[in-house]
Amino acid sequence: SYELTQPPSVSVSPGQTATITCSGDKLGDRYVCWFQQKPGQSPVLVIFQDNKRPSGVPERFSGSNSGNTATLTISGTQAMDEADYYCQAWDSGTAVFGGGTRLTVL
Amino acid sequence: EVQLVESGGDWVQPGGSLRLSCAASGFMFSDYWMSWVRQAPGKGLEWVANIKEDGSEKNDVDSVKGRFTISRDNAKNSLYLQMDSLSAEDTAVYFCAREKAYCTSTSCYLPGAFDIWGQGTLVTVSS
Numbered sequence: 690s691y692e693l694t695q696p697p698s699v700s701v702s703p704g705q706t707a708t709i710t711c712s713g714d715k716l717g718d719r720y721v722c723w724f725q726q727k728p729g730q731s732p733v734l735v736i737f738q739d740n741k742r743p744s745g746v747p748e749r750f751s752g753s754n755s756g757n758t759a760t761l762t763i764s765g766t767q768a769m770d771e772a773d774y775y776c777q778a779w780d781s782g783t784a785v786f787g788g789g790t791r792l793t794v795l
Numbered sequence: 796e797v798q799l800v801e802s803g804g805d806w807v808q809p810g811g812s813l814r815l816s817c818a819a820s821g822f823m824f825s826d827y828w829m830s831w832v833r834q835a836p837g838k839g840l841e842w843v844a845n846i847k848e849d850g851s852e853k854n855d856v857d858s859v860k861g862r863f864t865i866s867r868d869n870a871k872n873s874l875y876l877q878m879d880s881l882s883a884e885d886t887a888v889y890f891c892a893r894e895k896a897y898c899t900s901t902s903c904y905l906p907g908a909f910d911i912w913g914q915g916t917l918v919t920v921s922s
Contacts, residue, residue: 690857720897722908724840731890731915732832732840737908738897775840779906782854784830784842 691780693787700793707763709790711776714757719778721759723752726789727772735774736761768794797821797911799891804916811881811920817874817891817913825849825869828894828905831876833887834915841887844876845894845906858884881920888915 693713701707711721721739724732734743736752739759749764759778763770771794776787803815817829830845844855844865853865864877874891892909 720904720908724909726840731912732909733912734908734910737895737910743910777840777842777909782906783856784832784845784906784909786840786842789839 691778691785693776693778693785695774695776695787695790697788698791698793700795701763701766703768703794704765707766707770707792707794709761709763709774709776709792711759711761711787712757713759713778713785716757716759716778717755719754719780721752721754722777723750723759723761724775724777725770725772726775732775763792766792766794770794797893799893799911799913801889801891801913801916804889804918806919806921807881808922809882809920812877812879813881813918815876815878815889815891815916815918817876819872819874819893822893822911824867824872828907829867829874830892830894830909831865831874832890832892832909832912833885833918834890835884835887838887843889846874878918881918883920886918886920888917890915 723736725735726732739754740752751762798820800818831843846865862880866875891913893911895910896903896907
């Protein structure tokens, strides 16, 4: 079965750039989404189709996908961005999520 | 307002059954594929199943095949998940989610992105 691998945790200082990676075999051949989930809340779509932002998502969120790695970049990270982030792709009609990355802003 | 509201979560003994519901509002429910996604306590997201706009096509993850059945009633703007032969491993918050097609300048593709999520309903399987 297809697998997506994320680092368990990433730390960033306020105002700096946070980078969260998601790796999978030939991931660049698939569209990737990214979700933000804060404690006790539902996931929120922040990036879809590799690099598109839904309306209402701040411009500091951006995405890329090439080769075996997709990347979520948060520029000028704010304290409110502290959350769990999940990547997701489709494989043969089934959705696959990465294990999630806890982003700490300190 | 576009909204999904799940209900039906409860405590159930191993081997038992439960039916979850998801009420949609604020959009044309019959125009969208819909999914169920679950999250075990303290764990990550796991996709469970999805269903085509008219209910004619369904997919599910191997771990629930033969036990869970996804369905929908477009007249009632509702999505369902019938869960049978439940085990402790099924304990989770269950979310329903709308699938938005991926579109380029020339075409749109499904499956797409989970763009709208409900608040979730908790299913606890324990003796």
